[in-house]
Amino acid sequence: MxxxxxxxxxxxxxxxxxxxxxxxxxxxxxxxxxxxxxxxxxxxxxxxxxxxxxxxxxxxxxxxxxxxxxxxxxxxxxxxxxxxxxxxxxxxxxxxxxxxxxxxxxxxxxxxxxxxxxxxxxxxxxxxxxxxxxxxxxxxxxxxxxxxxxxxxxxxxxxxxxxxxxxxxxxxxxxxxxxxxxxxxxxxxxxxxxxxxxxxxxxxxxxxxxxxxxxxxxxxxxxxxxxxxxxxxxxxxxxxxxxxxxxxxxxxxxxxxxxxxxxxxxxxxxxxxxxxxxxxxxxxxxxxxxxxLREEESLDNIKQYYVRCKNIDEKYTAITNIYGVITIGQAIIFCHTRKTASWLADNMTKDGHAVAILSGDLTVQQRIEVLDRFRNGLEKVLITTNVLARGIDVEQVTIVVNFDLPMDQNRKADCETYLHRIGRTGRFGKSGIAINLVDSEQSMQLCKTIEEHFGKKIHYLDAEDADEIEKIGA
CATH class of the missing domain: 3.40.50.300 (P-loop containing nucleotide triphosphate hydrolases)
Incomplete structure (x- = not known):
């Protein structure tokens, strides 16, 4: 050179x-x-x-x-x-x-x-x-x-x-x-x-x-x-x-x-x-x-699903159904806003789940403490906004849930953020699961756009069918 x-x-x-x-x-x-x-x-x-x-x-x-x-x-x-x-x-x-x-x-x-x-x-x-x-x-x-x-x-x-x-x-x-x-x-x-x-x-x-x-x-x-x-x-x-x-x-x-x-x-x-x-x-x-050299994140070892929901309460029911059936090491749940993340964390805590929340209103020191606890397995579920979308590898993460599908400022599908989000699972050569919660025609369109962009099928999952849920975790 x-x-x-x-x-x-x-x-x-x-x-x-x-x-x-x-x-x-x-x-x-x-x-x-x-x-x-x-x-x-x-x-x-x-x-x-x-x-x-x-x-x-x-x-x-x-x-x-x-x-x-x-x-x-x-x-x-x-x-x-x-x-x-x-x-x-x-x-x-x-x-x-x-x-x-x-x-x-x-x-x-x-x-x-x-x-x-x-x-x-x-x-x-x-x-x-x-x-x-x-x-x-x-x-x-x-x-x-x-x-x-x-x-x-x-x-x-x-x-x-x-x-x-x-x-x-x-x-x-x-x-x-x-x-x-x-x-x-x-x-x-x-x-x-x-x-x-x-x-x-x-x-x-x-x-x-x-x-x-x-x-x-x-x-x-x-x-x-x-x-x-x-x-x-x-x-x-x-x-x-x-x-x-x-x-x-x-x-x-x-x-x-x-x-x-x-x-x-x-x-x-x-x-x-x-x-x-x-x-x-x-x-x-x-x-x-x-x-x-850059190693492109791959979706090959991540199984992708979407769940149809009518509203935020059905989204919550879907998460609890999935969490109750399959064995999860650790999970990251992505929300669009701090308000939704806080609501979800409160409800999961009331139901007895050990959850942590990471969002932009925490101080640097508080964020460090949250991440330390999650990385050490003290909490099994981390609820976050896009703060965590990139660059964070936790070997035990087996499932990523998009409580809200990622959108850009024009409310179009943000495929890059989607890749970084679900890339939090399936790391280190292991298989992972990504579940997308769809509660409107707009979010269904986001899901279809993402599917077409990556050329990878996002399969339908009936979150009320325990047998079907059990199969994805096999």
Whole structure:
């Protein structure tokens, strides 16, 4: 591939370009917000959550590695140079205490992205990297291991800087770093996030700083608590979320401008869109680029059904009939509005079912607690709006119910959201069940449109026939 180069003389031009991108993004965000507000007025639809919150929820639900069969694509400046991969953590020749920390976290063997990324991240001389993969594939552990490996604990000043877009995401990274370095008490780490205050005139002696762009900018440039010119490793995590957060691009560029040219740059993102790569080209000179190729979600191992209902009460009866007949590991029920989700949760709780509800009116911390409880099996049913439609894999989920079929803002069938919703079941190669509750001619038309779009039959199910219900769970 052609190498990615940064013309340092064009920084002003690049910053102007980024400023216009940020402006465009903020306009798009405002339009999206207005569209959502209009949609809510029309039909009570769920409001959107921010990219940062969505990323955090995915990290929470994907604790531990999600095994993936996806292939990796590697792009590099010199295709003829050898590319190393490893099959065990011992092959990395880590410090014994770090290796012990890795195993203590439950990592027995490297994940796909770690196999390729770690030898490069730990190589001498240091190499820059851009890596893209979904939450749960091990990229955080990969760059944290590289961060910890580069620290010289005899030098009492910050040598590693890791930026995350929000307080919560920074803390998530910090927790991984703390666990991995639990047998390395000589390595000190500090959060540069809201609520952390330092007395003026202080010099930070911790080796690693994990923080948000605004706070890091204040500490380094405004108050000079530490010297950016002494940083040897710079990690930009959740780059796609960073781009979607107003002002963060500019702050990252300003921080990056003060780093030494010899600093190792690591850029991590869950997506690989044009805007992300344009940003990456400014931050990361001559990188090795690792992409986890997309694995299209398939409906092949998901049995799809629809149930005819006259009203919301018949929908509820259908759910209780199904739940009473077939053995369900865990279920996710999608509703169109918070009001419906709340009504359903109240009724199922009264009938003795252990249910959790996840919607946009919960705080970030409350959402984390709900997801933790569901992932750990404390509740068998999760009732949610579109907050959870994408990216959440729970192995025990065997059934997804569309209490309301997904619609776009024009009240047409939203096939993409349907795919992401029912893709919550049938994961990890197992079979799953998707049941769609149809209570009007409009929702029947939505169902037919979805069926035609995917070319997969959605079978009729009589929810009052116990024998028929029992067959689908066989």
């Amino acid at each position: 052609s190498s990615v180069k940064v013309d340092w003389g064009k920084y002003a031009e690049e910053q102007e370009k980024l400023a216009s991108q940020v402006t465009a993004l903020s306009i798009e965000r405002e339009i999206a917000t207005n569209n959502v507000a209009d949609s809510k007025r029309d039909n009570g639809a769920e409001e959107q959550i921010s990219p940062a919150e969505k990323s955090l929820l995915q990290k929470i639900i994907r604790k531990g590695l999600v095994e993936t069969t996806k292939d990796i694509e590697v792009q590099r400046k010199d295709p003829s140079s050898p590319l190393y991969s490893i099959k065990s953590f011992e092959a990395l020749h880590l410090k014994a205490e770090l290796l012990r920390g890795v195993y203590a976290m439950g990592f027995n063997a490297p994940s796909k992205i770690q196999e390729t990324a770690l030898p490069t991240l730990l190589a001498d001389p240091p190499q820059n990297m851009i890596a893209q993969s979904q939450s749960g594939t091990g990229k955080t552990a990969a760059f944290v291991l590289a961060m910890l490996s580069r620290v010289d604990s005899s030098k009492p000043y910050p040598q590693v800087l890791c930026l995350s877009p929000t307080y919560e995401l920074a803390v998530q990274t910090g927790e991984v770093a703390s666990k991995m370095s639990q047998f390395c008490p000589e390595i000190n780490m500090k959060y540069a996030v809201r609520g952390e205050e330092i007395q003026r005139g202080t010099k930070i002696e911790d080796h690693i700083i994990i923080g948000t762009p605004g706070k890091v900018l204040d500490w380094a440039i405004k108050f000079k608590f530490f010297d950016l010119n002494k940083i040897i490793v710079f990690v930009l995590d959740e780059a796609d979320v960073m781009i979607a957060t107003q002002g963060h691009q500019d702050q990252c560029i300003r921080i990056h401008k003060s780093l030494p040219r010899t600093c190792q740059m690591m850029f991590f993102s869950a997506t690989y869109e044009a805007a992300v790569m344009e940003f990456a080209e400014i931050i990361v000179p001559n990188p090795l680029i690792i992409r986890l």
